[in-house]
Amino acid sequence: MDNSKLLVIDDDPNICEMLKLYFEKEGYQVKTANDGIEGVNYFKIYEPDLVLLDIMMPKKDGWQVCREIREISSKPVIMITAKGEVFDKVLGLELGADDFIVKPFDMKELSARIKAVLRRYSAHANVGDEEVVRFENIEISLQKYELKIKGKAVDIPPKELELLYFLASNCNRVFTRDQLLDKVWGFDYLGDSRTVDVHVKRLREKLEGVSDKWSLKTVWGVGYKFETAV
Numbered sequence: 001m002d003n004s005k006l007l008v009i010d011d012d013p014n015i016c017e018m019l020k021l022y023f024e025k026e027g028y029q030v031k032t033a034n035d036g037i038e039g040v041n042y043f044k045i046y047e048p049d050l051v052l053l054d055i056m057m058p059k060k061d062g063w064q065v066c067r068e069i070r071e072i073s074s075k076p077v078i079m080i081t082a083k084g085e086v087f088d089k090v091l092g093l094e095l096g097a098d099d100f101i102v103k104p105f106d107m108k109e110l111s112a113r114i115k116a117v118l119r120r121y122s123a124h125a126n127v128g129d130e131e132v133v134r135f136e137n138i139e140i141s142l143q144k145y146e147l148k149i150k151g152k153a154v155d156i157p158p159k160e161l162e163l164l165y166f167l168a169s170n171c172n173r174v175f176t177r178d179q180l181l182d183k184v185w186g187f188d189y190l191g192d193s194r195t196v197d198v199h200v201k202r203l204r205e206k207l208e209g210v211s212d213k214w215s216l217k218t219v220w221g222v223g224y225k226f227e228t229a230v
Contacts, residue, residue, distance in 0.1 A: 003029065163196070171228045
């Protein structure tokens, strides 16, 4: 049984009640909110371990709620929506969502995703001070979930930081998209390879011009690597 705290933010009371009943039976503590403003307020008060977040909601939509959560916390967010277009998934990932599931969903699949995301978050949250990678003008700390560029902290979604940390920790080694999905998102992540492309694109925007001693390289037909000057 899991005693983790879940916050469900969805404007459909039936879905909120269904999720609350199901996950309380699995041992979770569950709170629900029916609009974006209430969701953000509950997040600050309740301090959940994971958020299940709908997109289409009154007052504040899921995109804005995700933005505001990411301004104050790196706690996991799984977006739940009736939309399945690639654009929605890409935007959610860019805003810092950890996973994405489309209605109608299977409760067992959602439960598996929640457990996987919580495991990954817990593993990273418990790393020691030594989990820091440094190169010229850049410092990546997993313990603090912090990226410093030229000594100044830079805002970065958790998954972008984890991807950068992994690549920089294995500099000059090429990884396929599937390998990166496995290592960073976890073997049970059900996303597609475009997830990796989106995160690399966003990282490059942040790291442009920081140093000529290293770079994020595309190895055409294979994948990506963090390349350092020999």
